[in-house]
Amino acid sequence: MELRVLRYFLAVAQTRNITYAAQQLLISQPALSKQLSDLENELGTTLFIRGHRQLTLTSAGEYLQARATEMIDLANKTTANIKVDQVISGELTIGAGESIGMQRVMNVISNITQDYPNIKIHIRSGNAMETEEQLSNGVLDFAVIMGKRPLEQYHYLQLPECDTWGAVIQNTDVLAKHAEITPHDLINRPLLLSEQAVKDQRFQNWWGNLGEKMQVLGTFTLVFNAELLVKSNGSAMITFDHLLDTSDQSNLTFRPLAPQLTEPITIIWKKNTVQSKVAQLFIDRLRATLNLND
Incomplete structure (x- = not known):
């Protein structure tokens, strides 16, 4: 597959109309139609269902759209990073979940962009599974992950910060008077939980045999x-500290879980890759904030 043809495919996938896509690409409609047909023949599958006025992606087409987007992004980033001279320029792409540890990362990035204004930064949000997949595919340069995960296949730096689990509740909630929130406090309370934490069964040991009495409203x-849902219906959201405004004006408050539940924060990148x-x-500037030697 040629990158040029993948760009054609993505233009059609976005507009869902060959005529509009051809106008954007500044090529003729017959030429574009032939490129798409040749691509389908090369892959041995149908990418579009051709309607009267609009094209619809098949399941194979949707898969290719996701992967083609990653390949084009990687090609663009590679081109930008190769076209450097004495002045450092290029692109840096970081994937991360929501965490207090991102403040350190943002401080490093802010200093870099001040010193090298030609550098472009891309931040992608996602959970650990999503960011690790994108890192493996070369879409990301770095991933910031929270929690204990296998790290043998990566280079990594663990940050000194950690994320603390707790409950975000309304200020008027009776639990707001507690200094900490125990599993017993949450019995039969509507709960909102992190989707990733549920998949990892992160709270199973914490609430132990009270799990059956936990009323999980959603993820x-x-x-x-x-x-917004906490503010609307008074549910309790189990999340990390420092992610929400819990000032007096917000009408929300954060109370840590007890026994305490925390997560390490780690920056990872691929091994055997020339940076x-x-x-x-x-890497050098982040390492410097940790007072580490090479």
Whole structure:
């Protein structure tokens, strides 16, 4: 598959119309149609269901759209990072979940962009599974993961910060008077839990044999949307500290879990990969904030 043809495919997949895509790409409609047909023949599958006015992606087409987007992004980033001279420039792509540890990462990035304004930064949000997959595919230069995960296949730096689990509740909730939240406090309370934490069964040991009495209302991937539900129905959201505004004006408060439950924060990157100048600069500056030697 040629990158040029993948760019054609993505343009059609986005517009769902060959005529519109051809106009954007500045090529003729017959030429674009032939490129798509040749691509389908090469792959041995149908990528589009051709309707009267609009194209619809098949399951194979949806899969290719996701992978083609990653390949084009990687090609663009590689080109940008190769086109460097004495001045450091290029692109740096970091994937991460929501965590207090990102403040250190953002401070490092801020210093880099001040010193090298030609550097472009891309931040992608996602859980550990998503970011590790993107790192393996070369879409990300670095991933910031929370929690204990196998690290043997990566280079990594563990940050001194850690994420503390707790409950975000309304200020008027009776639990707001507690200094800490125990499993018994949450019995029969509507709970919102991190989707990743549920998949990892992160709270099973914490609440022990009280698990059957936990009323899980739902799961979330982004705390902001879950915050709106807490404000609306008075549920308790189990999440990390420092992710939400819990000032007096927010009408929300955070109470840590007891026994305490924390997660390490780790920056990982691929082994056996030659780093770009931008990526190496990020590693060096991050390492310097940790007072580590090479």
